[in-house]
Amino acid sequence: MSKDRIYRSPAGLAGGVLLLALALWLGIDAVVAGEGRTPWTALAALLFLVPLIAAYTVRPAVFANDDRLRVRNPFRVIVLPWGQVASFRSGYSNEVFTEAGDKYQLWSIPVSLRGRKKAARQEARRASGGGRGRGGLLGGLGGGGARTDVAGAGAVVDGPVRAETDKVMDELKELAEARKPANTSQGEVTVRWAYEVLAPVAAGVVLLAVLLGTG
Template sequence: MSTPQSSAPEPRTHRSTASVVTGALLLALGAWFGVDAIWRGSGRTPWVALAALVTLVPLVVAYTLRPAVVSDEDRLTVRNPFRTVTLPWAAVAELRSGFTNEVRSDGRTYQLWALPVSLRARKKAARAQMRDAVADPHGATPTTVSQPVRSDSDQAVEDLREIAERRAAAPTAQGPAVVRWAYEIIAPTAVGAIALVVLVATG
């Protein structure tokens, strides 16, 4: 007797590789110049450098390293620069791809920062689709012989859409959307910005 397979998807995390690499490089450069200014600077320079680091490092992390889209059998978690949105699959009204990738819930729209839209990637996918097409027996409209070719981000959204449709009725995937602000990013950025303004204004 065979064991029935569960339709629950495996947990998966989507990130933008380009953003992660860019963020790591920016943090490395910031640490290099910032620590050098703090160590070698004189007068107010070390304090200005420190305030700048406290302001900019959280922003770099927020826009490059933090964004992620995590899906599991019960929910979709969207981690954007300044907030985290947790959406049980039943609360997902729509996942769509346009100039940005978005999810709609309860009349509100949340952008998927971790899945940026690349028009170049879409054009590349369209060219690949055309190469995979063959003419019909009468030489008229091309007929696709393989699965549609999509860009990576569009394919990720399509996968999430399929999971949402399949899991929306699951008892463990019910509930409202929950939004949590990323105070671990907002607080140090605000403190650093205030300190930087005070130092510059009183310099």
């Protein structure tokens, strides 16, 4: 099996790390310096918030290789063999559709309307002779191994200027079209709930409810 190309959102990762650091700093301070029920309430809040923040910021990723697409969203992991991928759609979010008609959002590849407007302006300048547009690939099909993040380094483009996440969707479409007929790309779509995220979040909610209800 070929190595995965990994697509993630640098903005999501950076924001998640900052939020986690803030939550841990405030929570640990409350546990150490708090009195009465405060330490227990802080622990319950951390148990609830930390996995939730991580689920929406650090966890999301899309993994693609020659056989399948694996989508790790906040609360689910979806594995789609290329033979089961019908199409991709980019609107206000990026989505993948299966042959059965099911739709799954690609959380780690967010649509950037600002990026699209910027790309459109660059393309307009280039078309009017104002210079070559520049853009960066998020991931890519060559080179093998783990791919770069959504905001990769800039590179001179020969075709129309495209927003970074739109380039990623183009890459995934090309890979799906190329690998869809392969024998190793067949199989069933599988969906697994992320109990490693859901369990501590649920425990935190229950513990908070007990502490607040008996306070």
